Amino acid sequence: MIQILWVFEVRPGREAEFEQAYRSDGDWSQLFRKGEGYLGTTMLSDAENPSRWLIADRWSSLASFEAFQRAHREIYDELNRHCQDFTCAGDEDWNLRGCGCGGPTSQ
DSSP states (O other): OOEEEOOOOOOOTOOOEEEEESSSSSSHHHHHSSSSTTEEEEEEEEESSSTTEEEEESSSSSHHHHHHHHHHHHHHHHHHHHGGGEOOOOOOOOOOOOOOSSSOOOO
16 A cells, blocks of 8 residues: 655635545545545644645555556546645645554565
């Protein structure tokens, strides 16, 4: 399993649109369900900055995600353009690291 991580800054007043697009039953998840290997989506908001979000899309493999992107490129790009209306460029202040806690990718 892999997780594709996305960081977003949501424009003020556009939070409902963002949540509709990115929540576990939202626009992106509905599109992803058309691809073999999609396992789900998790939304996490920053406790100190509620306009900043981390989205984690889980796929069975990177190959599954890449195959999905190839098969659905046009609608993927269209939805991505739509979502840019209510997001700003995400900042890069996240400091993520694996916990080494025995998961499938731990060594």
